[in-house]
Amino acid sequence: MSRRWRPLVALVPALLTVGLLPAAAGASAAGPACEGQRLRVPGAERLISHCLADLTTAGLPLDLTSEVDYAQLQAKDAVNPSHVPGIQLDGYFPDTSATNTHHGWNHDSQFVIRLPEHWNGGLVVAGPPGTRRQYANDKIISDQVLARGFAYAATDKGNTGDELYKDGDEPGDAIMEWHMRVAQLTVAAKQVAAKHYGKAPTRTYAAGLSAAGYLVRWQLEHFPQLYTGGIDWNGLLLTRDAPNLLTNLPPALRAYPRLVKGEPGAAEALHAEGYPEGTEKLWKSHYYGLWDSLQRTIREELDPDYDGATQGGTPFCHEGTGAGCDTDYDYASRPAAVHDAVERVSLTGRISRPLITLQGTFDVLLPITRTGDVYDKMVNDAGRGDLHRYYRIENGTHTDGFYDLVPDVVRPMQPCFTAAFDDLVAWTTKGVTPPPSHTVPRSSDTTISGCTL
Structure with a gap:
């Protein structure tokens, strides 16, 4: 059996049976604000529920959403819909990692499920962009689809934060868990909706931005039976061969400091690597806030041997530092085992749903x-x-x-x-x-x- 597929094959029985599993003994089925609402999320180890006058960010109490998670994902003057009454379920599935500290649970594989009072028969499932948590899409996706009558479910992908690479034993394990957790929540959310509304969703959509856009593509390639279709927004790309995330970022990390020093040809180098003319005002914020951290996090997850015993690389190391410096990272020259690890989490384009x-x-x-x-x-x-x-x-x-x-x-x-x-x-x-x-x-x-x- 291909090394690439062993983890997924091992998880298939769990995905097929999770809808049949009861919530774990001792799980809280309803909070005090939702007395009498005894919904259970199949396979959940912990669960709390609330009946709310508004499931959107305009009305949610801060412990049931998170401004930190969705900060800077939406333009500040955007106007979101509101006044969608319904039930919110928060909980987590069994997991061994603890990077998600929300609710004071210190437990990964947290999820949120929102069930609007006026349901149109549909369900939207999402993962968070980047290293964020389950509430990251609350403004850009949840508010929008709830106002249209859809139920909504989101997962933290099973690991969060800039040290997600510590989750798992082999390169790519943390990312592979992302896919399983989205599928797991999709199955469970369908069961919850069927129990609550008296009928199963007639249509289910995967949606996501950035890393979550990548998850949408993967779900439609590998678990199309769970979905009616999907929408991905600025999805990241991983493939065994260039271009991929690990080939895009190092050239930018090398060229931008040259630009700051006024070296000739630096801007042209960035343009040649796909950073378009007209975007120059964005480069500084991306260099300091995104390029370096994303490169080191994903590279550590897929190629941990590059920097030896160091975990997560050296922030903003100077060009020419050599081995172990992500600024000098050259994916093409890395061993076949690294390319195999990337292939394990790579997309194929073989979608089977719209x-x-x-x-x-x-x-x-x-x-x-x-x-x-x-x-x-x-x-x-x-x-x-x-x-x-x-x-x-x-x-x-x-x-x-x-x-x-x-x-x-x-x-x-x-x-x-x-x-x-x-x-x-x-x-x-x-x-x-x-x-x-x-x-x-x-x-x-x-x-x-x-x-x-």
């Missing part, structure tokens, strides 16, 4: 020519192009929080996400074919509310 992909042309964390464009080609090469719509959002960047920093440079992508989600629903329920894949131009309207695909 997928809409959105990517900003000004994404300078995951440059579009190295990520979205490549995945679109992978899907077409796999013969699945009829299931895919790919919208390149002109001047969109990785997260909408950057719109507040440079509104003259980028546009918010949130309106395009909600428009695409509605198109996905119409596509999969009414047979209304979405517009062909294309680049969505930035209109003269620079508000944060409009997008027509």
Whole structure:
């Protein structure tokens, strides 16, 4: 049996039976605010529930959402829907890692499930972007879909924070757990919805931004039977061969300090690596806040031997430091075992359910020519192009929080996400074919509310 597939094969029985398992003995089935509501989440080790007048971020108490988790993912002036009454379930599945400290539980594989009072029969499941936790999508996804009548479920992916690579025994184990936890929650949330509403969801969608966009693609490639379709927003790309995340970031880590020093050719080097002209105002914030930390975290997870006994690399090490410095990392020269580890978590493009992909042309964390464009080609090469719509959002960047920093440079992508989600629903329920894949131009309207695909 291929090393790549052993972990997934071992988890299949759990995924197939989790819907039949009762909640663990001693799990709290209802909090004091929801007395009499005795819902159980199959397979959960711990569970609390609340009946709420509003499940959106406008009305949630802070212990049932987290501003830290969704900070800077949405433009500050975005207007979100509110007043969606229903039930919120918070809990966790059995796990051995403890990076998620929310609720004081110090336990990973935490989840949230929201069941609106006025349900349309659908379910949306999401993982968080980056190293965030289960509440990261509360503004950009949860609020939007709850207002449309969908139930919503989100997981912390089974490990969180910049040291997620400590979870697991082999390279790639932490990332492989992400996939299992999304599938596990999808199965469980369907069971909860069926119990609560008296019928199972008629349609289930996977949705996500960045790392969670990658999870959407994986789910539709490997567990399509669980979903009606998916929508991924600036999804990261992992493949055995270049380009992939580990080939995109080191050139930027080398070129930006040269730019700061005024060395000739530095800006041109960044442009050549896919960081477009016009995005220069974004480079400093990405260098200090994203490029270095993401490179070291993912590299440590997939290639821990590169820096020997050091864990997580050396922050902002100088070019020319040599072995162990992520600025000098050269994926192509790494041993075959490293490429095998990356292949284990790689995408194939072989989706089996409808997928809409959105990517900003000004994404300078995951440059579009190295990520979205490549995945679109992978899907077409796999013969699945009829299931895919790919919208390149002109001047969109990785997260909408950057719109507040440079509104003259980028546009918010949130309106395009909600428009695409509605198109996905119409596509999969009414047979209304979405517009062909294309680049969505930035209109003269620079508000944060409009997008027509």
